[in-house]
Amino acid sequence: MKKLPIAAVGLAAMASTPAMAAAGTSQTYTFNGHVDALCSISGAAAVDFGALTDGSGNYANPGAKTATDTGANCNQAGTTATIKHTDLTTSNPATTGFTNIVPLSASLSTDQGVTIADTTNASGSTASTGTGGTIKAFTGLTVTATPGTPTARLVAGSYSGTVTVTLTPSA
Amino acid sequence: MPRKIIIAVLPALAWVGVTPAHAGPSPMSYRVIGQVRPSCSLGANAPFQLSTTVGKNGKLDTSQLQGVTFTLANAVCSAPSTIVVRATSLRLNTPQANVPNGQSQTVNFTATATGWSTTAASVTTLDASPLGTLTAYSGTPRAQNSAKLANITVGFNNFAVVAGSNGSGQKLLDGAYSATVTISLTPSS
Numbered sequence: 117m118k119k120l121p122i123a124a125v126g127l128a129a130m131a132s133t134p135a136m137a138a139a140g141t142s143q144t145y146t147f148n149g150h151v152d153a154l155c156s157i158s159g160a161a162a163v164d165f166g167a168l169t170d171g172s173g174n175y176a177n178p179g180a181k182t183a184t185d186t187g188a189n190c191n192q193a194g195t196t197a198t199i200k201h202t203d204l205t206t207s208n209p210a211t212t213g214f215t216n217i218v219p220l221s222a223s224l225s226t227d228q229g230v231t232i233a234d235t236t237n238a239s240g241s242t243a244s245t246g247t248g249g250t251i252k253a254f255t256g257l258t259v260t261a262t263p264g265t266p267t268a269r270l271v272a273g274s275y276s277g278t279v280t281v282t283l284t285p286s287a
Numbered sequence: 288m289p290r291k292i293i294i295a296v297l298p299a300l301a302w303v304g305v306t307p308a309h310a311g312p313s314p315m316s317y318r319v320i321g322q323v324r325p326s327c328s329l330g331a332n333a334p335f336q337l338s339t340t341v342g343k344n345g346k347l348d349t350s351q352l353q354g355v356t357f358t359l360a361n362a363v364c365s366a367p368s369t370i371v372v373r374a375t376s377l378r379l380n381t382p383q384a385n386v387p388n389g390q391s392q393t394v395n396f397t398a399t400a401t402g403w404s405t406t407a408a409s410v411t412t413l414d415a416s417p418l419g420t421l422t423a424y425s426g427t428p429r430a431q432n433s434a435k436l437a438n439i440t441v442g443f444n445n446f447a448v449v450a451g452s453n454g455s456g457q458k459l460l461d462g463a464y465s466a467t468v469t470i471s472l473t474p475s476s
Contacts, residue, residue: 166321173327185317
């Protein structure tokens, strides 16, 4: 009974000494993965400022309102964004003493706290030149539109405008 | 065998990696909207009273009344609108229940508003009895096809004493007379 353990130990020692065996070959197998650079932006429902005038037809600034795009995201640290905007306008003609333009300003911010404000001005329905910057990788985008003061009394009508965001993924 | 595997994988990575890295999504436009409801404002100086005094001779000094004008400054409508003039007849402030034959306590006239619609808005009161009434007569609505900010001027003419059945003299009871004139602006829907 005592001889058997000794024989087993000897076999194990032989198996654990391959360096002592003849030189062989080796191969490292590499497993690669890839995450595409990707930006996604899904938009949001129209933001309604509601009534822009009081009962006497005087301008009543509704204050800033936001559109939240929870589906927006980019996965690259060097991602840039450009924001442009138009003013709030109506196609109804503005006769003497009236205007059909409510000036807007616009900005965007990510859930990670990066903000870019469009520092250029729109001209009615002609969009602003736009402002760009790096917003890094992010999830969630909030677009803010802030009405300014019209230059004259507002002509009646339905007003609309846009804030346009372009995302460019970059490492 | 290992070399064949590497050669096969690299082209695939190059194809997958380059295209998405340089292709951002299309610009996204977020829409903002607001409304300005049609409204009109005349200010606080309407309606107004047209007043005069008839002396003992029973004669109406129409030359003085025809020189009277009222101005509604900075009337405004933010949309196309209509203007309507309404007026009561010029009537003795303390009307009598009866008036003697040949006398009257009522004067019809025409009020005309200019400065708003292309065709001036006007109304002519149509009391038929020398006793008169408090009826407010309404003129034809006149259109203004654009939003407008302007002064409206109201003038008066065509004063005519309402004579009784045998009132050839058209003499008025003496006393203070007045009429109420109302200008209305209504935005089109």
